[in-house]
Amino acid sequence: MTATAQTAITTTISGWGGYPTQDAQVITPLSISAYKTHIQQEEKVIARGMGRSYGDSANAATVLQTTYCDHFIAFDTATGLLTVEAGLTLRDILKVTVKHGWFLPVTPGTSFVTVGGAIASDVHGKNHHVAGTFGQHVVSITVLLGTGEVVTTSPTQLPDLFHATCGGMGLTGVILTATIQLTPVKSAYITQKTIKAGSIEEACEAFEANSSSTYSVAWIDCLTTGKHLGRSVLMVGEHSDSGGLDLAIKAPISIPIHTPAALLNSLTMRAFNGAYWTKVAHNKTQTIPLLPYFYPLDAIGGWNKLYGKAGFAQYQFVLPKADGVGNMRKILTQIAQSGAGSFLAVLKQFGPANQNLLSFPIEGYTLALDFKMSPSVIDLLHRLDDMVADMGGRVYLTKDAVMREASFKTTYPKWQEFEKMRQKYGAISKFASAQSKRLGLA
């Protein structure tokens, strides 16, 4: 038991993509009351949780690491109302709540994210078309403002702050605690149906046809071209009614070191995709435990290291529903021609946008894929940014590492309103990340 209220170390940090890196002073406050001191002592800070955003949104010269603020505060097993400190991970939440019959109303593709990060990114899941974003299930949050004041905000209490903070990339203040309404489940299993779609057009039709399904997502083969461009396997899911509430948690196997990125070349992957396509059965229904269904990659700790030391960029964009299919074909063609994209991508359908100022989803189709980082990839991503912007879409800030200021300000038209809120609540020149600087936020 040391008496110090914080712990600090200087080290090199990066997002999950490993690009870009930054030398940073990492301060890890021991309790939520200790953050205030650091806000007052340090010039500019950004809160950092699990470091699972891909780019530089949690990079800064000084970061406030939330590791030790990972406590449950209250959980009502009768109503599913959960209050936690923002450094708690979704995985830790599930370990406690699923056995009582409560699941996250919205979850991203990894459980290794903090609640604070989920709110700051206003994450979405496979059920966006029916449930919206994570922030839409947040009942209230407490936020430490740049002034040192801790305020409670909700859709009805300081709603302007709430809608700037949900999706606000940590730029309005430090999210200290959150109250979330969980969703009831009868089982720790998902009943999944797989549907094969021979092209991007068929895939989007399949999404439409299955829009009443709670969960839907497609794995899309990025190596096929022409008629079969966008060949996909759509997976739709519903919470099962049987199987019990045991989460059956397993420790991940771990990738300890960076592997030569050459292992993931287009020949091996073309073979993999072909084999996978052949193996998958159309219209097959199976029951899968929650964790492998929602978080397949969580079973492999450190999978990001498979891309080698240079790191990778994950690129996720959304295109509006109108002309969405045709536009998606244009972008997929561009990516296939570049030969630089990952062999698999994830395609999802989004429901309507919410009122959070910087929240990513708009109604339409979203695609996410990886690019092994290189200078030519940055150029490619800038070209894609322009195409996406011209089509009325936008790129997900949580994955972004390279977007230029002009693209951001064009595709996130509420950025000025966001800056006004930051001004009003004392966040300007107090909370900043490498990303916010790059995107031209004050």
Place this chain on the structure above:
Amino acid sequence: MKKTLVIGATSAIAEHCARLWAARGDALYLVARNEERLKTIAADLKVRGAAQAHSYCMDLNDMENHADMLDAAEAAMDGVDTVLIAHGTLSNQKTCEQSVGETLAEINTNALSTISLLTHIANRFESKQAGTIAVISSVAGDRGRASNYVYGSAKAMVTSFTSGLRQRLHKSNVAVVTIKPGFVDTPMTASFKKGLLWAKPAAVAAKIVRAIDKRKDEVYVPAFWWTVMAVIKLVPTQLFKKL
């Protein structure tokens, strides 16, 4: 349902042990100095499944209050089956070298307060012929080194004391588990550069909880530290002093 007393409950290692016990539905009695953090942890452990999570705020250097604290724990949980003693400070070696007062204060916190607690607990468990006493010592106690011999010598005292206590209590069905962690990434070691030898508190806690379940005698966590320390202990003093 086990009834466990956690002394130094805000230490990262102790807190992670308590989370594992809470998930099993055990009753927990938490003792630490920082009231705010103690309350936070108690509330957290209840949500994680602890049947009970009591908190008791005290500075463990107030040794005259140890018996009262133990009475309170026994009263609150209707007895105590297991005790984990985990409190401590990582002494600043350089400061200690220049100050007798600092040195003795560190010895007081890391050795004498633990020995006071152990003396009380040993007699209570001996009289009921049951119980498990686990103590966090350290690999630093295996051989004094220039970089941290004040902390190390305090831990050496704890290791020796528990060794003798284990022998004494063996016939009374009381287990004494001496835990020797290596480098663990906790607030106590925040200023250290972390490398391959470092372990996370959650992983270390899982091994400690298993060692307590099995009523082991002495455990290095992670286990490879047994080998490391075996080698370090073998280095001849003639050579060791020059390293």
